[in-house]
Amino acid sequence: MSALKYAVFGSGSWATAIVKMLCENLDEVGWYMRSIYTKEHLLKEQHNPSYLSSVEFHLDQLKLSNDINEIAAYADVLIFVIPSAFIHSELEKLNVDISNKTIVSAVKGILPETGLLLGEHFHENFQIPYDNIGVIAGPCHAEEVALERLSYLTISCSDKKKAQQLAKVLESHYIKTKTSDDVIGTEYAVMLKNIYAVAAGIAHGLGYGDNFQSVLMSNAIREMKRFIKKMHKMKRNINNSAYLGDLLVTGYSTFSRNRMFGNMIGKGYTVKSAQMEMSMVAEGYYATKSAFKLNEKNKKKTRLPIINAVHEILYEGKDAKKVFLKLTDKLD
Amino acid sequence: MSALKYAVFGSGSWATAIVKMLCENLDEVGWYMRSIYTKEHLLKEQHNPSYLSSVEFHLDQLKLSNDINEIAAYADVLIFVIPSAFIHSELEKLNVDISNKTIVSAVKGILPETGLLLGEHFHENFQIPYDNIGVIAGPCHAEEVALERLSYLTISCSDKKKAQQLAKVLESHYIKTKTSDDVIGTEYAVMLKNIYAVAAGIAHGLGYGDNFQSVLMSNAIREMKRFIKKMHKMKRNINNSAYLGDLLVTGYSTFSRNRMFGNMIGKGYTVKSAQMEMSMVAEGYYATKSAFKLNEKNKKKTRLPIINAVHEILYEGKDAKKVFLKLTDKLD
Structure with missing residues (x-):
């Protein structure tokens, strides 16, 4: 459906929910997680051991890795869903060039070390132009995504077309989306x-x-x-x-x-x-x-x-x- | 505390809660209720038999009556808390002159017969000037007033002084108030x-x-x-x-x-x-x-x-x- 490759960074409940949404529309979704145990469990049992474990994944749709650079190199659109307190240390591992990629924040806080929003952080430290920065906002409890209960997302990006593209790959029979230009x-x-x-x-x-x-x-x-x-x-x-x-x-x-x-x-x-x-x-x-x-x-x-x-x-x-x-x- | 006399019309849960609030500040509160049974029960057991029955009243503070005209004649400020569907038939019983009184709506709807708000109805049919018409708005569940859980009321009247007066007699250690001029x-x-x-x-x-x-x-x-x-x-x-x-x-x-x-x-x-x-x-x-x-x-x-x-x-x-x-x- 989409020529662009998408990847999710993080393995908490919201990350898992976003992977599930993407799997409704894409042949393959990149998924980076720090925990080797989580990856192994997913490979063996087809679900996240710790969060939304009722959600069954098809392994042929997932490109799993514990190497953040492998997944960063793979994807065109990088969706970050890592708790704000751990973002900084995770991003320090990044060494591939991501200057041409789209960065999407589904992080629920600002980086405590810098006081910056994730988008601001990428703009200042990775030279990502604001037109390539997006946000996925709720209202949406991950637990209800697991249950496929109707939920609405707002996708923000100053580049309207990018917002629409991202909205499209997240939509499904239980997800409705709207777009916004109010990233900050x-x-x-x-x-x-x-x-x-x-x-x-x-x-x-x-x-x-x-x-x-x-x-x-x-x-x-x-x-x-x-x-x-x-x-x-x-x-x-x-x-x-x-x-x-x-x-x-x-x-x-x-x-x-x-x-x-x-x-x-x-x-x-x-x-x-x-x-x-x-x-x-x-x-x-x-x-x-x-x-x-x-x-x-x-x-x-x-x-x-x-x-x-x-x-x-x-x-x-x-x-x-x-x-x-x-x-x-x-x-x- | 107040030279003005207040009365509540109605005996549901919200009416009962408002009588309770007034009793925190006034020596006497007029209370009209249609049901003879409710009045008798109150006189015997000191509580409303059907609503907020955990609230105990002091009978020497209540002027109870099943005669709407008796209570309307008694009070300077008439607080209506009757379900909108029954208001019209209740008001048809009114034959005392209320043109100089202050009318307060704590009714939660508009009169189905006329499509008018209570205030509008009194203005059109009883020639009450808008400066003498007020509204008690929540957010406030009567049940939590019974439990004396902190609640906030908004008292609206185009006459600011009247709004403040009414706010004052409703305030207590569990009720905070603010005033507004947006009656409608x-x-x-x-x-x-x-x-x-x-x-x-x-x-x-x-x-x-x-x-x-x-x-x-x-x-x-x-x-x-x-x-x-x-x-x-x-x-x-x-x-x-x-x-x-x-x-x-x-x-x-x-x-x-x-x-x-x-x-x-x-x-x-x-x-x-x-x-x-x-x-x-x-x-x-x-x-x-x-x-x-x-x-x-x-x-x-x-x-x-x-x-x-x-x-x-x-x-x-x-x-x-x-x-x-x-x-x-x-x-x-």
């Missing part, structure tokens, strides 16, 4: 929503109810709008699925590991013990620090009461109950 | 959200998952914005709690009877049998007809794919599964 805004939204999901989890853990959650989400989308506008001013409807929809699916869903992580904090776990309880990385933890730092750099700081509250709890050792009591007066 | 917009929001909650319920009943729900809600708030803008154009932030927050608490909460009603429809119940199963009135059922009719009157119709879909299912006898399959192509 959608990537920030993907990151910010995880912070708000942590906040929703903390609120729930502290015993706040549905009435409060809805006020929290209503304030969160307004805060997200202010944050993104400050970072990249352009015309966007913050209520589109890629922003509001993604916030809601993460903030309200029981699948969300960020919400789960926040819930444990609200219930009194320390950050460390909550992280140890969970085998998955809660992206919102890193995102909180990154978003807070980015705002610190602003000459005139954006008003971010929710992000600041989560930061106080996760990084400044403050008591969740007290912080939220103060926060309730800043919401409306 | 907030009242439409209260009504429309119930339709979207029915839609959310139908989707759930049909087997759509969280990913789809978030897309549905993201489209719903954009549709709500278009609808309200057409009805009453003014500057408003549709993401404020009274609009988006209220939509979310109703669309996502398990307390919502509209969602429950929709869920039964999605699962294959007929409208009639779903209504019979539920002892409460699902306001969204009536709201769907009213909103659809209002839009029919527009010379240039507003694009309302969700409301139209729910109308097709509830009033045009169309198959929910087929209607939603078509709807999924209209959302993004």
Whole structure:
């Protein structure tokens, strides 16, 4: 169907879901994963041992490798789905020329080492022009892709044709897509929503109810709008699925590991013990620090009461109950 | 605390919650209820027999009556919390002069007989000036008020001072308030959200998952914005709690009877049998007809794919599964 070759980098649940989507349309999909065990298991059992293990793959459709350079050399379109905290060390292994390739971010955070979005990082460090940089945004829980429940994706790229091409190979009877030119805004939204999901989890853990959650989400989308506008001013409807929809699916869903992580904090776990309880990385933890730092750099700081509250709890050792009591007066 | 006398008309869960809020601040609250049984039960057991029965009242704070005129004569501020379908017949009993009183709507729909909001109805039929008309909007499930879980209300009145006065008597350690001058917009929001909650319920009943729900809600708030803008154009932030927050608490909460009603429809119940199963009135059922009719009157119709879909299912006898399959192509 497509003359272009696609590859996914990463083997978590979202990476696995994207490989599944691509397999609906392509004869072959490149798939890089760090873990030798995961690769061996896939070869033997046709499914990812750790994530979305109900999804069966056809091995003849997969080009699997533990060598990031092999897959980077193979593909024209490189889709990165590695947790933001590990991206930097993975990219350090890259030594093939990727300057002519299209880079797609399905990463849910910004690189903690540089404070850059994945696209910005590739632009600055690999000289990829912005027209060759895309973003895959939800709202989309990987778990529901596994179940083939109808889901909508937003594909962003300043090159409209590239966005449409990518949208096309992701579409199927359970995936609908739309395109957008707001690469920076959608990537920030993907990151910010995880912070708000942590906040929703903390609120729930502290015993706040549905009435409060809805006020929290209503304030969160307004805060997200202010944050993104400050970072990249352009015309966007913050209520589109890629922003509001993604916030809601993460903030309200029981699948969300960020919400789960926040819930444990609200219930009194320390950050460390909550992280140890969970085998998955809660992206919102890193995102909180990154978003807070980015705002610190602003000459005139954006008003971010929710992000600041989560930061106080996760990084400044403050008591969740007290912080939220103060926060309730800043919401409306 | 207040020289003004307040009264609540209605005895459902939201009416009971508002009486509870007022009792936190006032020495006496007027309370009209149609049912003699409910009044007798309250006098004997200090709680509403049918709704929020965990809430204990102090009888010396309540002026109870089954005579709407007695309570209307007593109070300066009349808060109506009667299901929209019964409002008209209740108001026909009114024969005392209320032209100098403040009328507050906590009704969750428009009067099916006239297609008017409660405020509009009082303005047209009782010559109440718009400055004396207010609205109490959520997001607020009555059930959480009973539990004294932190909730936020928006009080709208074009007379700012009146809005502040009313806000003040509703506030307590578990109720925060804000005021607004968008009487018409907030009242439409209260009504429309119930339709979207029915839609959310139908989707759930049909087997759509969280990913789809978030897309549905993201489209719903954009549709709500278009609808309200057409009805009453003014500057408003549709993401404020009274609009988006209220939509979310109703669309996502398990307390919502509209969602429950929709869920039964999605699962294959007929409208009639779903209504019979539920002892409460699902306001969204009536709201769907009213909103659809209002839009029919527009010379240039507003694009309302969700409301139209729910109308097709509830009033045009169309198959929910087929209607939603078509709807999924209209959302993004």
